[in-house]
Amino acid sequence: MINVKGFLKGGGFIQPIWVFVIVITIFFSFMSDYFLSFGNLSNILVQTSTIGLIALGMTYVMINGNIDLSVGAILGLAASLSVGLQDHGLAVAVIAALASGLIIGAINGLIVWKTGVNAFIVTLGAMIGVRGLIFVYTGEQSFYATNFAFSDFGAASIGPFPLLAIIFLICALVMHLVLKKTGHGRNTFAVGGNAEAALDAGIRIGRHMTINFIIVGFFAALAGVLLATQMGAATPNLGRDYELWTITAVVLGGTKLTGGYGSITGTLGGVLAIGILRNGMNMMQVPAFYVLVILGVILISVLIIDQKLNVHASKGVSI
Amino acid sequence: MATAQQGNNSLMFGKVSKSGLMSFLSAQGILIFFLISMVVFSFFSEQFLSQSNIMSVVRQASIIGIIAVGVTVVIIGGNLDLSVGSMLSFATVMVVDLHDKVGPTMAIILMFALTLMVGAINGFLVGFMRLNSLIVTLAMLSAIQGGILIYSGGQNVDIANQDGTWFSVFGRGYVAGIAVPVVIFAVLAIIVQVVMSYTSYGRRIFAVGGNPVAAVYSGIRKNWCVFSTYLISAFCVACAALVLGSRVMGSQNNVGQGYELLVLAGIILGGTSLLGGAGSIWKTVIGVLILGFIQNGLLLMGYPYYTQWLVTWVIIILAVWLDLANKRKRLLTTHS
Numbered sequence: 001m002i003n004v005k006g007f008l009k010g011g012g013f014i015q016p017i018w019v020f021v022i023v024i025t026i027f028f029s030f031m032s033d034y035f036l037s038f039g040n041l042s043n044i045l046v047q048t049s050t051i052g053l054i055a056l057g058m059t060y061v062m063i064n065g066n067i068d069l070s071v072g073a074i075l076g077l078a079a080s081l082s083v084g085l086q087d088h089g090l091a092v093a094v095i096a097a098l099a100s101g102l103i104i105g106a107i108n109g110l111i112v113w114k115t116g117v118n119a120f121i122v123t124l125g126a127m128i129g130v131r132g133l134i135f136v137y138t139g140e141q142s143f144y145a146t147n148f149a150f151s152d153f154g155a156a157s158i159g160p161f162p163l164l165a166i167i168f169l170i171c172a173l174v175m176h177l178v179l180k181k182t183g184h185g186r187n188t189f190a191v192g193g194n195a196e197a198a199l200d201a202g203i204r205i206g207r208h209m210t211i212n213f214i215i216v217g218f219f220a221a222l223a224g225v226l227l228a229t230q231m232g233a234a235t236p237n238l239g240r241d242y243e244l245w246t247i248t249a250v251v252l253g254g255t256k257l258t259g260g261y262g263s264i265t266g267t268l269g270g271v272l273a274i275g276i277l278r279n280g281m282n283m284m285q286v287p288a289f290y291v292l293v294i295l296g297v298i299l300i301s302v303l304i305i306d307q308k309l310n311v312h313a314s315k316g317v318s319i
Numbered sequence: 320m321a322t323a324q325q326g327n328n329s330l331m332f333g334k335v336s337k338s339g340l341m342s343f344l345s346a347q348g349i350l351i352f353f354l355i356s357m358v359v360f361s362f363f364s365e366q367f368l369s370q371s372n373i374m375s376v377v378r379q380a381s382i383i384g385i386i387a388v389g390v391t392v393v394i395i396g397g398n399l400d401l402s403v404g405s406m407l408s409f410a411t412v413m414v415v416d417l418h419d420k421v422g423p424t425m426a427i428i429l430m431f432a433l434t435l436m437v438g439a440i441n442g443f444l445v446g447f448m449r450l451n452s453l454i455v456t457l458a459m460l461s462a463i464q465g466g467i468l469i470y471s472g473g474q475n476v477d478i479a480n481q482d483g484t485w486f487s488v489f490g491r492g493y494v495a496g497i498a499v500p501v502v503i504f505a506v507l508a509i510i511v512q513v514v515m516s517y518t519s520y521g522r523r524i525f526a527v528g529g530n531p532v533a534a535v536y537s538g539i540r541k542n543w544c545v546f547s548t549y550l551i552s553a554f555c556v557a558c559a560a561l562v563l564g565s566r567v568m569g570s571q572n573n574v575g576q577g578y579e580l581l582v583l584a585g586i587i588l589g590g591t592s593l594l595g596g597a598g599s600i601w602k603t604v605i606g607v608l609i610l611g612f613i614q615n616g617l618l619l620m621g622y623p624y625y626t627q628w629l630v631t632w633v634i635i636i637l638a639v640w641l642d643l644a645n646k647r648k649r650l651l652t653t654h655s
Contacts, residue, residue, distance in 0.1 A: 115640040116652040121587055122636055128580060129632020135625035204655045240576075244457055257451055289473070292465025299458035303450045 016305075017253050017269035021276060028280030035283055038160065045165035046230070048275030050075075051242060052168050052268070053223040055249045056175045057216030059267045062250055063179075064212045065192035065259025066119035070108060071220040071246055073130035074101050075239035078224030080134055083143040083150070083234040090147055098221045104130060105217020109210030119209075127243065134236050142235040145228070154229030164226055171219070176264040188212060192259025248299055249274050254306075273298075349590060349638045353609050360616030367619055374498065380611030381504035382559045384604060387582045388507050389555025391603040392515065394586060396548040397528035397595030398445055398452035402437075403556050403582060405463035407575030410434045410560030412467050415570045416476040423486040431557045437463060438553020439546070446545035460579070467572050477569030490566025500562045507558060511551070512600035524548060529596025584631055585610050588638050609634075 029036040054071045061068050082097035108126055112119045145151050156163040179185035190198040191205045198205050220239075228234045253270030255262025278291050360367045386403050393400045410430050417426035441459055445452045478484065492499040515521035526534040527544045535541050564570055589606025591598030613634070614627040644650045 111636060114651045115636070116643055116647075117636055117639045118593060120593065121639050124580060124583060124587075125632040125635040128584060128628045128635075132625040132628025132632070136623060136629070140625075199654055206652070206654055244461065247454075247457065248461070251454055257453060287469070287473075289465045289468035292461045293469070294465075296458040296460075296462025296465065299461075300444060300450070300455060303454055303458075304448060307448070307450060 015254060015263070015266050015269060017266055017273060021269050021272050024273065024276050024280065028276065028283065032280065032283040035280060040279070040283075042160075042162050042165055044272070044275045044279045045168065046162050047279065048271050049164045049168035050223045050227045051245050051249055051274070052271040053171060053219045053226070054216070054242065054246045055253075055267050055271050056171055056264060057212075057219035058246050058250050059253070059255055059262055059264055060175070060179070060188055060212040061119075061216050062247075062255050062257060063192045063259060063262040064188050064209055065195065066112065066209060066212070067123065067247070067257070068108065068213065068216050069120065069123040069243045070104065070126035070130055071216060072239035072242035072244075073127045073134065074104050074217055074220035075224035075227065075242055076234075076236065077101075077104070077130055077134050077137075078221035079228040079234035079238050080138050080143060080236065082225045082228050083145050084138065086145060086147050086150065090150060094225055097225050098218065101217040101219075101221020101224070102214055103217075105214040105220075106210065108217065109213030112213065113206035113210050131240075138234075138236045140236055142233060145232045150229055151232035154226065154232070164230070167226070171222075172264060172268055179264055184208060184211065189260055192261070194260070245274065248295060251299065252302055349588065349609070349634075349641075350605070352634065352637075353605070353612070356613060356616065360612070360619065364616070364619035367616055372615065372619075374501070376611045376615045377501050377504075377608065378498045379615075380607050381498075381500040382562055383578065383581050383585060383610075384504045384607040385500075385507055385555050385559040385562065386552075386578060387585045387603045387607050388504075388511050388600055389552035390579075390582050391586055391591055391598060391600055392511060392524065392551045393452075393548045394591055394593060395515065395528050395595060395598045396524045396545055397531065398545060398548065399593070400441065400456050400549065400552050401453065401579045402441060402456040402459035402463060403552065404575040404577060404579040405460045405467070406434060406437055406553065406556045407560055407563065407578050408570070408573055409437065409463050409467050409575075410557050411564045411567075411570040411574050412471055412476055412572060414560055414564045415478055415568070416471070418478050418484070418486055418564075423484055426486075427561065430560065431554070434553050434557040434560070435550060438549045438556075441553070442546035442549030445549065446542045449542075464573065464576075471572055473572065475569065475571050481568045486565050487568065488565065489561045490563065490568075500566070503558055503562060507555060508600050508604050515600060520547075525596055527595075581610070582607075584635055587635050590638065590642060 025036075034040055054075065058068060058071065078097040078101050081100055082093050085093035085096050104126060108119075108123055111117060111122045115122075154164065158166060179188070187198065187203045187205075187208050190201070190203055191208055195205055224234075224239065227238065249270040250262070250267050251257065251270070252273055253262070253266030253268070255266060274295065277294065278288075281291055281294075282288070357368075366372050386407065390400050390403055410433070413433055414426050414430040417429055420426075421429070437459070441456060444450050444455045478486070481487070489499055489503070494502050515524065523534070523539050523544050524547075526537065526539055527541050531541055534544075563574065567574075585607035586598075586603050587593070587606070588609055589598075589602035589604070591602050591606075610627075610631065613630055617626050617630065618624065
């Protein structure tokens, strides 16, 4: 009991969100015989890979002290492009889809950098606007993939491991290393912690912010393409509310909205927590509605615990 | 506080600062943009400036406007409310569902009570627990939506006997030739603007949003102030639900989904800063009306419905950018 407080702060070896993940895993494995089967666990990884990929990029943006609300719309646009452009060849379609994410991320980042407008407002605008772009492009139609290579990709596996899960885990590893081991990662923390001090220290804060917006844009687009391969289709409303799920996952993982603090391992835990809750409650045949309520309650509880432990959090910076 | 409020009102009263024409132009950029777009639209469509069209635009904008009035107060107090979309769904489902069970009067009373309770939860968590309002209201957005679906079992609700109830008056009725939603919008906006500008309560909200520490040292009960802004927001949502439920005489479970964003878009466009401590209801009303007229004008010019979202993207950022550029006397930031 001595070091409970220090442990909950995340100072110890294991982050608190991972304890939560382990607890609910044990809980659900008692509640359902099938929960701990290999098939179900890899299923959870595939299901969470969509939000997980976006959350990787969102972690960078939030550590950087910004937020990106446009990821759901970027996901929808990339999914529509990757299916809709398949007449021009699969490669063209996928490249165009990924490029759309990079471009919108770059636009967001450049606007935040050059105009100084708050990222919340810039990406709120982009969220509305890009959704409009999707509807204008698709003409409110859903697209179906006619190229089976595309939809086979979503169901493919290497050995017993589903391909999408492997892609997600590799991306997580890379993003973790970049955050921990590179100058860009360090500067991301520095800018989020204290932008003025970072500026005085000679860090090009604008460039780092823009790069992070491009990263999250890319991951949102990648998630969109992969989601489209899973469904073999894309609907114009795809990705609606994903920004909320992503932010929830990242905050659950311990990343601070105020910037300067967070980790990819925490985010991975947050993403898994959401995925396991959804999957496990499904297995217990609890209607999906309850997950929404439980997630909301958990999110607020995390905030309360966090605030009781960190005096700084009680200063409550709100956008 | 006096100077801050004069600054806020300059949009309405056209007060020109000393620094000349350019400053005036950029300060009033959004109004000028609005006037230019009105002129353009009226060239392309004869109906645009007709009285019936203007009235219908205002009527359509009134639901977002009513909610925006409340959210503006929350933002002036230095917080955010993203849960209004879910709250609107909740209140609309409640009032429509209860209408057939307990009659219109009781349904309306219960709906207001329940919505205010939800607002009180928001207010308690942000005001007294001092949690980050963005995350709290995000969590509430999800929790309330889940709650509605549990309550309704995923079914849409509607009022069985649509012709035999006076409940329709809120969405479909007219008072002296003016649609009731517009009347509600106008009355709410005027009352809240007067409260914010001319009462000590309003000054306290501005103080809390502008500098919470100074406000507490001046003896303002900050927690109660923040709490009350969420009650105002919830009250406005309940009024909007009244209009929405009565106009449709039914409700989908997610009828309010996305409203929080349109509301924020209107508020930001009007020029209220998300940082708190500044802003006004008039600005919000103008912002919401601009969005409404642009939507209507683009439709009349024959563009697809979704074009307005693209335009919204551009003008939201432009509006805030111009405001910032005016304050720092230069268009772009200088840091690398």
